Every structure is written in structure tokens, then in C-alpha cells.
Amino acid sequence: MARHNAHLTYGVAVPMPGRDPGSRKYPGSIVGVMTRILLISGNTREGSPHTAVLRTAARLAPADITATVYDGLRGLPAFVPGEPAAPEAVTVLRDQVGAADVLLFSTPEYAGSRPAA
Numbered sequence: 001m002a003r004h005n006a007h008l009t010y011g012v013a014v015p016m017p018g019r020d021p022g023s024r025k026y027p028g029s030i031v032g033v034m035t036r037i038l039l040i041s042g043n044t045r046e047g048s049p050h051t052a053v054l055r056t057a058a059r060l061a062p063a064d065i066t067a068t069v070y071d072g073l074r075g076l077p078a079f080v081p082g083e084p085a086a087p088e089a090v091t092v093l094r095d096q097v098g099a100a101d102v103l104l105f106s107t108p109e110y111a112g113s114r115p116a117a
Helices: 050-060 089-098
Strands: 008-010 011-017 035-042 066-070 102-106
Touching: 008 050, 035 050, 035 089, 050 066, 050 102
Parallel strands: 035 066, 035 102
Antiparallel strands: 008 011
């Protein structure tokens, strides 16, 4: 199956760097070719509306789309420069990101603007 790798920038899907947009099922459209979406909430609070939106999106995704909500944000360790091996939680996230055709983030705003990280 052909894969189109893209990331969303303010709601606009653009090809991910280093990935071949290649053939598409529907020329001129990215619909129907992004079959694996990884949904990441930037809010770890229990009952977060950001996570709820992503869960709803996953539940309502069309049958030909696999939408997975990443739930390991709280388990990610702090970045330690020079660490010889990535912790398992980081490796799991990297694998999920690598397998996804699309990453969709839902993050809280910060003082009426985008979050810093």
C-alpha cells in the first residue's frame, strides 16, 4: 500500500522531510492515503479536553484509517544529553512516530499563544 507521509502545520498537511510523497490513491488529495495517525495530547491532566478531542477523533476515524492515541507522555523521562541509550519509553514513542503517516498534536494554549515546547 502506498504511503504518504505528512505532518500538519496549522491544519495544512505538508510532506515530512526526507519522505517521498510518491504515488497517491487520489491525485491532488492526501485523503485516503494517510492510513496511520498518531494522536498526541500535550496535556497530561486526567480528564483533559485535549485528550478527549483526540479520543473522539480516534473513535470517529473512517474504517480505512488507524488512529492511535499516544498515552505515554507522563512516562517520558527528561532529556539527558550524552545518555548512552534511549530509555524504553523514548524508544516506544520513536517507533510509533516512525510507523505513523501523520502526527496530530492537541496542546493547551499558553497565555493566548502557542506552547513553547
